[in-house]
Amino acid sequence: MRVAIVARTIAPIDRGGIQNHVRYIGEDLSAKGIDITLYLHRADYPKDLPFRIVQVRTVSLPRLTAGLYVSLALSAGKALKGTDYDVYHGHSMYGWGIALNDLHPHVINCHGTQLNEYLATKAETRDPDHRLTDSITYRMERYAARKADYVIVDCELNRKDVVEQYGIDPDIIRIIPPCIRTRRFKVAAPEGPNIVYMGRLSQRKGIKYLIRAMPEVLERVPEARLLVGGSGERMAELQALVKRMGLGDSVEFLGFIPDEELPDFYARGMVFCMPSVYEGFGMVMLEAMASSLPVVAFRTGGVPEVIEDGGTGYQADPGTLGDRLARVLEDPKGAAEMGARGRKLVWDRYTTEHMADLTLAVWEEAVRR
Numbered sequence: 001m002r003v004a005i006v007a008r009t010i011a012p013i014d015r016g017g018i019q020n021h022v023r024y025i026g027e028d029l030s031a032k033g034i035d036i037t038l039y040l041h042r043a044d045y046p047k048d049l050p051f052r053i054v055q056v057r058t059v060s061l062p063r064l065t066a067g068l069y070v071s072l073a074l075s076a077g078k079a080l081k082g083t084d085y086d087v088y089h090g091h092s093m094y095g096w097g098i099a100l101n102d103l104h105p106h107v108i109n110c111h112g113t114q115l116n117e118y119l120a121t122k123a124e125t126r127d128p129d130h131r132l133t134d135s136i137t138y139r140m141e142r143y144a145a146r147k148a149d150y151v152i153v154d155c156e157l158n159r160k161d162v163v164e165q166y167g168i169d170p171d172i173i174r175i176i177p178p179c180i181r182t183r184r185f186k187v188a189a190p191e192g193p194n195i196v197y198m199g200r201l202s203q204r205k206g207i208k209y210l211i212r213a214m215p216e217v218l219e220r221v222p223e224a225r226l227l228v229g230g231s232g233e234r235m236a237e238l239q240a241l242v243k244r245m246g247l248g249d250s251v252e253f254l255g256f257i258p259d260e261e262l263p264d265f266y267a268r269g270m271v272f273c274m275p276s277v278y279e280g281f282g283m284v285m286l287e288a289m290a291s292s293l294p295v296v297a298f299r300t301g302g303v304p305e306v307i308e309d310g311g312t313g314y315q316a317d318p319g320t321l322g323d324r325l326a327r328v329l330e331d332p333k334g335a336a337e338m339g340a341r342g343r344k345l346v347w348d349r350y351t352t353e354h355m356a357d358l359t360l361a362v363w364e365e366a367v368r369r
Contacts, residue, residue, distance in 0.1 A: 001089070001363065002035045004080055005026065005038050005089045005225065006020060006080075006088075008072060009063055011040050015047065015259055017178055017281065017283035017284070020092060020177075021283075024352040026038060026153075027049070028355075029360055039080065042055040042058070054079060061315060066133035070140070073093060073140060074096075077103075080244075082101070083103075088105065089106075089108070089109070090144055091111070092109065092147075093144065095144035102312060104149075106148045107151075107366055110152070110280075111154055114134060114138035115142070120277045120278035139305075140336050146166060150366050152174050153174075153176075153300040154281035154301065156175065157301065173205055177281060178283050179285075180287055180290060182350070185290035194224070195272075196269075196271070197227070197228050198229040198272075198284045201228075204276060208241060211238060211241055213322035220329075220330060223243075228253045228254060230257065231256045262287065263291065269294070271294050272291075272293040274303070276301070282301045285306060290346045292339035292342065292343040294338035296316050297313050301313060312326070313338060327355075332367065
């Protein structure tokens with residue numbers, strides 16, 4: 001089987017959940033004998049990958065991030081026109097070029113929906129670039145999904161949104177949760193009552209709610225600390241918030257964490273927090289659970305399916321976040337038990353090998369259709 005996959009980049013060029021997802025699929029299914037070619041934005045990719053990469057020319061527009069996304073989708077579609085792959089697989093809005101050229105069988109991954117990204121951005125910021133970019137990309141993704149033969153979503157909430165927002169026939173939707181390389185992560189050895197956060201420092205990630213919850217946490221657990229891993233456009237704003245609230249050394253911004261240092265970073269924590277306003281799924285949640293950390297998270301993406309209240313962590317909202325975090329930190333024994341249950345769940349259900357097998361089954365179904 002010959003498969004073309006269109007995405008923006010892969011790890012380690014970018015280290016988001018989708019970038020890891022695409023690389024893992026390429027590696028694991030190449031190992032099973034599938035002939036895979038990735039069509040990606042130009043970058044200095046590793047030379048020892050088991051799949052081919054076609055680097056697509058793109059044109060960026062000043063002050064409009066969407067320009068790159070439109071250019072990449074169009075250029076990839078043009079490069080694919082006239083090819084004879086068995087399956088054409090686009091990720092999110094990058095499947096737009098496949099759809100425009102009417103290439104089939106066409107499979108698309110909707111990692112959440114770009115419409116939800118747009119609504120979350122609209123509610124959280126007035127930045128015109130963010131708003132316009134998300135407005136354009138959700139229309140690209142919606143068009144691609146409506147033209148696809150099969151739509152893969154990350155979780156049940158995503159399935160519901162794709163049906164209601166994009167008008168997709170439920171019969172062509174398949175749920176395949178994103179997964180991680182579980183063997184990378186070790187059992188945590190907390191240095192103390194540490195809360196860890198890992199992710200981009202952007203509006204959608206909701207870290208301001210975590211910072212605002214810290215006074216309640218500190219009132220009940222005075223020695224608690226928040227370790228913030230990640231970088232992004234809201235760094236200065238969040239550091240100023242910490243200063244205004246007088247949180248001092250109880251919050252530490254560690255900046256970008258290299259991939260090879262992630263397991264050690266998670267291992268420092270007693271609890272992981274994912275206060276995202278919106279997530280397609282939340283792969284960092286799985287990484288934390290693989291490190292035996294209980295997770296406190298807002299109800300978005302895969303959280304309702306993964307986090308059992310009092311079992312593997314707690315589901316929260318801005319009003320209950322401080323209480324749920326303090327509740328975990330006040331009971332180290334209970335935290336360790338929740339963490340152990342979460343680690344087992346991830347090892348049982350969220351390995352990349354499992355994700356690869358399910359994806360291959362969809363490709364085979366598309367070929368037979």
